[in-house]
Amino acid sequence: MSLAQRRILLGVSGGIAAYKSCELVRRLRDLGAEVRVVMTEGATRFVSPTTFQALSGQPVRVSLWDAQAEAAMGHIELARWAERILVAPASADLLARLAHGLADDLLTTLCLASAAPLYLAPAMNQQMWAHPAVQANLDTLRQHGALILGPASGEQACGDIGNGRMLEPHDLRDALIASFGDRSLAGLKVVVSAGPTFEDIDPVRFIGNRSSGKMGFAVAAAAVQAGAEVTLVAGPVGLATPVGVARRIDVRSAAQMHAAVLQAAVQADIYIGAAAVGDYRPQEVSAQKLKKRDGGDLVLRLGENPDILASLSAQTTHPFLVGFAAETHDVAAYAQDKLQRKGLDMIAANQVGDGLGFEAADNALTLYWAGGAVELPRAAKSELARRLVAHVAERYRAMRG
Known part of the structure; x- marks a missing residue:
């Protein structure tokens, strides 16, 4: 430096x-x-x-x-x-x-x-x-x-x-x-979602995932460093807002994140969906703590959460869309399927589990887009985020000028 x-x-x-x-x-x-x-x-x-x-x-x-x-x-x-x-x-x-x-x-x-x-x-x-x-x-x-x-x-x-x-x-x-560094996103508005979502079962319990939000926050910081005006939509995490982020919106559930992202994306040039959004939520939330029943099982009926990327992709005009695919196996196949099925411009795929991805200080990604791919070797999440943002800027300029 x-x-x-x-x-x-x-x-x-x-x-x-x-x-x-x-x-x-x-x-x-x-x-x-x-x-x-x-x-x-x-x-x-x-x-x-x-x-x-x-x-x-x-x-x-x-x-x-x-x-x-x-x-x-x-x-x-x-x-x-x-x-x-x-x-x-x-x-x-x-x-x-x-x-x-x-x-x-x-x-x-x-x-x-x-x-x-x-x-x-x-x-x-x-x-x-x-x-x-x-x-x-x-x-x-x-x-x-x-x-x-x-x-x-x-x-x-x-x-x-x-x-x-x-x-x-x-x-x-x-x-x-x-x-004074890379200004490849100068003049652009970028929305980044980060962290997990929690779906309440009752006032005490919830369904969640192990996302720490560190990768998404690193992406937001890298976008700021590249000159973008960044809005960060954050799930329930204990992380400080990256320096230079113009606006932070804190949410808890997938539905709240869906609403916040869609509203913020109206004026955005790029959306990077790094959040680990829960696919399902309890259909009924108890107003009181559910008590344990001796010898009895608790059955939860789950309903599907709204899909942020699919909702944005379905719009007549929408930001340049970058998704994330965190998979435990068959990473490339699932990521490329998600890229096509949801109409994304780019997807960042990574393997999770066994110390990889969630709750780790470093990560590795493979980026896919129509007709291309590139591997980003394992590195600290801050460095990986800078490389990701550089590729996003390059693809954005190539596709949308």
Whole structure:
């Protein structure tokens, strides 16, 4: 990984998370990046400009009214210099001002005056993060092309627990690295489904499967790194949202995942169905816990769940469709049959069981499409996801331009 000679403008707004940005500067410089820091007046109450100057090796700018720096229109020079602008932390106040096009200090002026991609790493109290006004501002910023990184969930400085923690410096560093890499899905909207589905039997028990969601989450992360705007539809998993995912929708049952995917796919260019969706559900769900009967068997009548890929394929217009086939035997035959039967553009097949596929850190895939196939040897799921997304992008461009 390298950021050699890359020009990063780091904006720091007021918030306790500003201390993390000190480490971020160090991590970026360790990879060869040239970093210049611009702070709001509020940020200087948390970390001294002298600290950032020592870490970056560059003067730190705070005021738009710096007579010496502005003698030659220094803010315009900075705006043109930057290849990427990252604001970390991005406070609720800063997000609001940017969303409404205000340029009342140096940092907001630079964000509006630069053609560089803008990355925002929000940091605030969990209740503030959930406020409709903040969410509306984020939607506006996304529409204007800003990329929102995070936030993460966890314990906050105020003692609350929830969404609103700024992403860790290594996460932000990796997002910037990815932004300079493969951009084969730039400008495209991708929906990824991941994880298992659970079908309730009663308030205590359910039918599920062993999918961890790791492969699907890795695919979502790889699609983000390739430049896509990603919506992630996730079954019940305990995984953090990959950095850069525009929207995450959490579901539990196959019917909920079916509805969420079909709604999200209306505007999508590509759908990658990496979720292990349950084929069947109990026809009746007990409102009370079913009690064990001595000497008696429990009989469950199961009904078929809706098929997400078949539903999308049946539509007159639909995204480029990528399915997954997890099989214990005859993998190639079952995968190629599914490819044709469901009218898919591509299918990723893998063998599961005996330590393969589910609940494992690595995987192997064979990709099939009409008239072609390629093997992706066993590798870490993150690496495998990058290879998969590269092939998806290539096939998409070949078929749909």
